[in-house]
Amino acid sequence: xxxxxxxxxxxxxxxxxxxxxxxxxxxxxxxxxxxxxxxxxxxxxxxxxxxxxxxxxxxxxxxxxxxxxxxxxxxxxxxxxxxxxxxxxxxxxxxxxxxxxxxxxxxxxxxxxxxxxxxxxxxxxxxxxxxxxxxxxxxxxxxxxxxxx
Amino acid sequence: xxxxxxxxxxxxxxxxxxxxxxxxxxxxxxxxxxxxxxxxxxxxxxxxxxxxxxxxxxxxxxxxxxxxxxxxxxxxxxxxxxxxxxxxxxxxxxxxxxxxxxxxxxxxxxxxxxxxxxxxxxxxxxxxxxxxxxxxxxxxxxxxxxxxx
Amino acid sequence: xxxxxxxxxxxxxxxxxxxxxxxxxxxxxxxxxxxxxxxxxxxxxxxxxxxxxxxxxxxxxxxxxxxxxxxxxxxxxxxxxxxxxxxxxxxxxxxxxxxxxxxxxxxxxxxxxxxxxxxxxxxxxxxxxxxxxxxxxxxxxxxxxxxxx
Amino acid sequence: xxxxxxxxxxxxxxxxxxxxxxxxxxxxxxxxxxxxxxxxxxxxxxxxxxxxxxxxxxxxxxxxxxxxxxxxxxxxxxxxxxxxxxxxxxxxxxxxxxxxxxxxxxxxxxxxxxxxxxxxxxxxxxxxxxxxxxxxxxxxxxxxxxxxx
Numbered sequence: 217x218x219x220x221x222x223x224x225x226x227x228x229x230x231x232x233x234x235x236x237x238x239x240x241x242x243x244x245x246x247x248x249x250x251x252x253x254x255x256x257x258x259x260x261x262x263x264x265x266x267x268x269x270x271x272x273x274x275x276x277x278x279x280x281x282x283x284x285x286x287x288x289x290x291x292x293x294x295x296x297x298x299x300x301x302x303x304x305x306x307x308x309x310x311x312x313x314x315x316x317x318x319x320x321x322x323x324x325x326x327x328x329x330x331x332x333x334x335x336x337x338x339x340x341x342x343x344x345x346x347x348x349x350x351x352x353x354x355x356x357x358x359x360x361x362x363x364x365x
Numbered sequence: 366x367x368x369x370x371x372x373x374x375x376x377x378x379x380x381x382x383x384x385x386x387x388x389x390x391x392x393x394x395x396x397x398x399x400x401x402x403x404x405x406x407x408x409x410x411x412x413x414x415x416x417x418x419x420x421x422x423x424x425x426x427x428x429x430x431x432x433x434x435x436x437x438x439x440x441x442x443x444x445x446x447x448x449x450x451x452x453x454x455x456x457x458x459x460x461x462x463x464x465x466x467x468x469x470x471x472x473x474x475x476x477x478x479x480x481x482x483x484x485x486x487x488x489x490x491x492x493x494x495x496x497x498x499x500x501x502x503x504x505x506x507x508x509x510x511x512x513x514x
Numbered sequence: 515x516x517x518x519x520x521x522x523x524x525x526x527x528x529x530x531x532x533x534x535x536x537x538x539x540x541x542x543x544x545x546x547x548x549x550x551x552x553x554x555x556x557x558x559x560x561x562x563x564x565x566x567x568x569x570x571x572x573x574x575x576x577x578x579x580x581x582x583x584x585x586x587x588x589x590x591x592x593x594x595x596x597x598x599x600x601x602x603x604x605x606x607x608x609x610x611x612x613x614x615x616x617x618x619x620x621x622x623x624x625x626x627x628x629x630x631x632x633x634x635x636x637x638x639x640x641x642x643x644x645x646x647x648x649x650x651x652x653x654x655x656x657x658x659x660x661x662x663x
Numbered sequence: 664x665x666x667x668x669x670x671x672x673x674x675x676x677x678x679x680x681x682x683x684x685x686x687x688x689x690x691x692x693x694x695x696x697x698x699x700x701x702x703x704x705x706x707x708x709x710x711x712x713x714x715x716x717x718x719x720x721x722x723x724x725x726x727x728x729x730x731x732x733x734x735x736x737x738x739x740x741x742x743x744x745x746x747x748x749x750x751x752x753x754x755x756x757x758x759x760x761x762x763x764x765x766x767x768x769x770x771x772x773x774x775x776x777x778x779x780x781x782x783x784x785x786x787x788x789x790x791x792x793x794x795x796x797x798x799x800x801x802x803x804x805x806x807x808x809x810x811x812x
Contacts, residue, residue, distance in 0.1 A: 218728055218737070218738065248736075248737055250737075250739075271718070271736065271737065273720075273737055273739070275739065279595060279753050281665055281753070281754045281755065281756065289695075289718065290665070290695055290697075290718065290720055290737055291665065291754060292697075292720070292722065292739055292750060292754050293750075293753045293754045294597075294750060294753070295594065295595045295597060295749070295753055296451075296593065296594050296597065297451070297455075297577060297593045298451050298475055298478060298479070299448060299451040299452075299592075299593060299594065301451070301471075301475075302445075302446070302447050302448040302450070302451075302742070303448075303739060303740075303741060306446075306726050306728070306740045306741070306742055307728045307738060307739050307740045308728065309728065317478070318474045318475070318477040318478035319474070319478050321470070321474035321477075321491060322450075322471045322472075322474035322475045322478065323471075324474075325467045325468070325470035325471035325473075325474060326447055326450075326467070326471045328467040328470075329447060329466070329467035329468050329471065330447070340491060342470060342489060342491055367579055367588070367589065397587075397588055399588075399590075420569070420587065420588065422571075422588055422590070424590065428604050428744060430516055430604070430605045430606065430607065438546075438569065439516070439546055439569065439571055439588055440516065440605060441548075441571070441573065441590055441601060441605050442601075442604045442605045443601060443604070443746075444600070444604055444743065444744045444746060445742065445743050445746065446726060446742045448741075448742060448743065451593070452590060452591075452592060455577050455579070455591045455592070455593055456579045456589060456590050456591045457579065458579065594749075595749070595753075596749050596773055596776060596777070597746060597749040597750075599749070599769075599773075600743075600744070600745050600746040600748070600749075601746075604744075615776070616772045616773070616775040616776035617772070617776050619768070619772035619775075619789060620748075620769045620770075620772035620773045620776065621769075622772075623765045623766070623768035623769035623771075623772060624745055624748075624765070624769045626765040626768075627745060627764070627765035627766050627769065628745070638789060640768060640787060640789055
């Protein structure tokens, strides 16, 4: 199972704590965490997953495989800039969006367009079509309930 | 000057009329129209621009250069699916969004992320950060006023 | 009809003359010229096509729609770096390769992989599977004979 | 360290044996193996790496994260077709090319263009600029000697 975590490259400490909780909960369920590989929400989620022994993958916007945060096990250097945003929902069985700006909104929209299950944590809610909750663990629980038949 | 028109692959007749008006107004100003090359809003806008003698470009999701609507002068077959959405704001000096679904929302978000001037016609308004108007001609007027110093 | 011209971003005067000849011959046949949009072979071919009144399209590696040589009518800013190489054979009915380095070799290989008709002018000949000739006009003649039934 | 293995989606048993040897040798050195995720050379190399307990990543041409061979730990579904070829050299510290067709030739050319260290096993040799050897283990030894200062 591959779960995407999307969110901005910088965030408040409170949001980082929730993103880390998301990462921990994903790894504890044995799933691989895929994110955009940069700072903020992406770094906090990857740190949480690594601390639980999970595999973390960064789909990087730049073209340097050495770039990205230090909690990534695998780094895919796309060199596509925001064009890499499409690769996260496409590669994942489910996605968690944590807060975020316009980049995150583009990924939310692509996730909805592809019909991939999505749960948000204090994030954009463009049309009420997916659940947006407050806690990181709660979000992962909700996503897995939607994924497991 | 290259202006993008984004919107869904199928739409109501009223929205198609507005998209065609957008296409006409873009071509009358001598700008090149870039769109996703498919039906609905994309086809209506391209038809309008062609009828005014403008150059129309389709950035197609598929990998067949013969695909896309018949009002395109140039067809770029990307084969990237929704991944091609990033190419329209990236290649344009300004963007008009006409109605649309999740694909259009992803393009709106990418346009905002890149800081490319954007005007909407009866479309998503995630945070009130760009003008959304009712008429096609009005939208193009507004966009060019923002582009011309 | 869309014809791709691939080649390096810098080249000798003799190669530039041949690339310009290729561009002229493509435009005289009423076809659209698609190239990588940069200097060298790409610029010479675009200049030739423009001088004959043809439409020229640059599929740029960078993310600035103002970049690319000044003979382009349409600029698609991909921001994908060498990743944009796949877009030229994918979008074209036939391709002419003029001299070139490793970037051109990658495009030759992708063109062969996709089964798009290819003619070379003093370029890589990895396995003798496509004709490599000396003159620009000769190459375009040969390509069109393969394209027209 | 991330090492790419490139080669065709179908191959002889002898080539598969060499690709498996390449995969084993990469994993034994503690490096992550990145490949195109499909059959043939990609599958054999991934199988070898998995049998040694290594992490294997498939950069898939299609858009289904369930696709690809069964020896992949991580699957990145690009949906870019041959456009995904650029992602392997971009993401790797070194690349091994095993036999292969035009797709492999495009990846060899992109690897050379990016200046990423490359060793071949019975593969294309367009200009004698990189070593092409006969054995899989030998190729990995040679690559690591070039990577380690």
